[in-house]
Amino acid sequence: MEVAQYPAHWEADVVLSDGGTAHVRPIRPADADRLRSFYSRLSDESIYFRFFGPHPRLSDREITWFTNVDYVDRVALIATIGTDMVAVIRYDRIEPAEAEVAFLVEDAHQGRGVASVLLEHLAETARERGIARFIADVLPANQKMMAVLKQAGYTAQSRFADGVVRMTLDLTPTETAQAVTASREHRAEARSIERLLSPGSVAVVGAGREPGGVGQTVLRNLLAADFTGPVYPVHREARAVAGVRAYPSVTAIDGEVDLAVLAVPADGVIDVVKECARKGVRGLIVVSSGFGETGPEGRARQEELVRIARAYGLRVVGPNCLGVANTDPSVRLNATLAATVPGRGRVGFFSQSGALGTALLQRVAQRGMGISSFVSAGNRADVSGNDLLQYWEEDPHTDVILLYLESLGNPRKFARLARRISRRKPIVVVKSGGTTQNVPSGHAAPVLGLPDSALSALFEQAGVIRVDDLIQQFDVAQLVAYQPLPAGPRVGVVSNSDALALLAADACVRAGLEPRPPVNLGARAGAAEFGAALTSVVPDVDAVVAIYMPPIPGPADEIAAELLRVSRDCGKPVLATFEGRIGMLRELQAGAVPERGSIPSYAAPEEAVRALAHVVRYARWLEHPAGLPEEIEGVDTAAARDLVFARLGEAPAEIDASELLACYGVDVWPSEVVASPEEAVTAAARLGWPVVLKAADPEAAKRAGTVRLGLAGPDGVRDAFADLTRQLGPGVVLAVQRMAPQPAVPALASVMEDPAFGAVVSFGLGEVTARLLRDEAYRLAPLTREDAAALIRSPRTAPLLFGEYGYPPVAVEELEELLIRLGRLADDLPEVARLDLDPVLVGESEVVVLGARAVLRHPEGPRPDGGPRRLS
Structure with missing residues (x-):
């Protein structure tokens, strides 16, 4: 059996339905003992359902067969928590596009959504390997397995024969499957935050005896807030801290511990995390500094912290954070370094900065505003604003969401969530770094490649209220929280x-x-x-x-x-x-x-x-209605993909995009490159009079006076050729194209594949002044009809399209249609790194595309917010 290279990109941390975490990865031969241990913990019923009969142990031959796969025709993914394997799912190819699928989940972890998330990941790997269908033979009594397969959202068929139900799943991604994935993600991430904000008990690790220390400050704030559960100080030597009995370690605590606040030196955090895992702690707040904000060594320590915590099923707030608070009377949690926490209110507040968070809480309190809950994420190595959005969306105590963001880990996911949540609850955002586009040291987030104006446009598309500063944020919050x-x-x-x-x-x-x-x-x-x-x-x-x-x-x-x-x-x-x-x-x-x-x-x-x-x-x-991307006629996605892969080799390729656009119903007017006046005359006769003669090189075309319009005969073409040759030099390349209808407003449209945002569509007018001022608007692809309309109307020069300043009203609906088709292309083809339509002439009755160039590039990985559920 020829084995492919271990597919490390299939590994992922995932959130389970109860808010805990697990690690998903391909199985390896070294997992033999782990598989034996897993199998020994299974109930007789689980084994019976998997093997259709008693099978008390796996033989050495079976262990070898199950753990040695080729990652192509035979694939197995396992879920681990800590060092234990808790579930496995596998497929075996039986036809070129068809494979048998089966899975097993340890009884103690059934009902946590492990099988569902494994199926999502296995379906993705199967599609990558050219498999389009899963076949599963299931005993009629195995209702859990049938439910997992039926509820995945794929097109499913089943038939009963010989005492077995054969289920067939078409793995083609559907809107239903995507909706199921999003719904499960929402519930799981909301639950993971709920575990952090509504703990039954809290341990403060590193709560020293000296007043003013970080650990003792958190402890005293917990006590002063009258937290409704037990609080356990942890200190190796002290018997009591702040009058409360202390314990030498987390594992020495008598009762259960839901939440642990870590205030120990950075180099001791990992050991404490492992100790918390052994105790069964469900969430961590790491207020300790000394991580990503300190440089490469701290960054490595931070990544190790997140890896270990997630591996053992824990979410992490921080490190280098202020903490969390929940004003619910049934909780009364102030696990922060801030002595002042506002009273009960209807506003959820997320801040990435710890030091700033203290000042913000004081300002909220000074205004007499209340909060429902507060989270300071610090370096946001794990828990992020996107997680809090999922929680606050369903929190009945939160009506308004405030976000202070220094970075965006997954902007496309943020936009997806915000667009949905903003329909029910206002989201008011301050995003720092708008001028510099810098990301604070220590943040596990990319530097955004788009200009800040694009970020504002994408916030607008999602219904997010973006304000310039914190004063405005509170000004808006007190209005939307208390007035209609x-x-x-x-x-x-x-x-x-x-x-x-x-x-x-x-x-x-x-x-x-x-x-x-x-x-x-x-x-x-x-x-x-x-x-x-x-x-x-x-x-x-x-x-x-x-x-x-x-x-x-x-x-x-x-x-x-x-x-x-x-x-x-x-x-x-x-x-x-x-x-x-x-x-x-x-x-x-x-x-x-x-x-x-x-x-x-x-x-x-x-x-x-x-x-x-x-x-x-x-x-x-x-x-305006939320809208959905429209079904478009005249689109041949399969042909477009074939064309892209035919043109795309190992390295990026720049191509004329006319043929690609034709697959999406967009015609680019043909032009012909000419090397002499006579070639230009012949081309003009073939294309149809009148014509234009222009510089063919995109850079040369940017210079003023490089186009000769309205050439109606051979002599005019010859004179224009000689004129442009004198102006641009003898080596210039010229092109002939049929003259577009006049009058028309010049415009330009582009799509780009941004590493953080995914597919983005931009639009602006082609006038020189508009180009110089970068007067462009942006929207995430794909576009709804409402998105396209807003995109056209967003540039400051947009009035020129609507009959202002002496221009005639133009074919705006046709322009919207063009942008919708571009958005569909951008969404379908991540290999299109950039596509520029320039110029686009928008006339009174039609839109004409005169030029289009595309850059093709192999994607570096899955799109942000694409594929199965996974933590970044």
């Missing part, structure tokens, strides 16, 4: 200061809102005047900004009561600048604590308007 969303951009302003009212109206105009004439009540206005004015303004607007800044102390409580009354009755968002104070003021609360209907206050009306503008844009995004 606006139905439109009309804003009423009621104030007792003419100057502040004008500032508010000006801010509305700058933000793209539509202010109504401000109502100035004068400095001495009281509650009655405010109430009457607000009541009269509300019917004709979508939101109200109320400004109360008295020159001398006035009836503040009475005016606040009127604001609350109007807010409660109108069902529209009401914002205030109330005496210049910030946050959820006691006077403007709808209850004893901030709750829905409370009115947020801002230091200045401009800040209130700025927050409102963000929320208006979010509400507008919600009005």
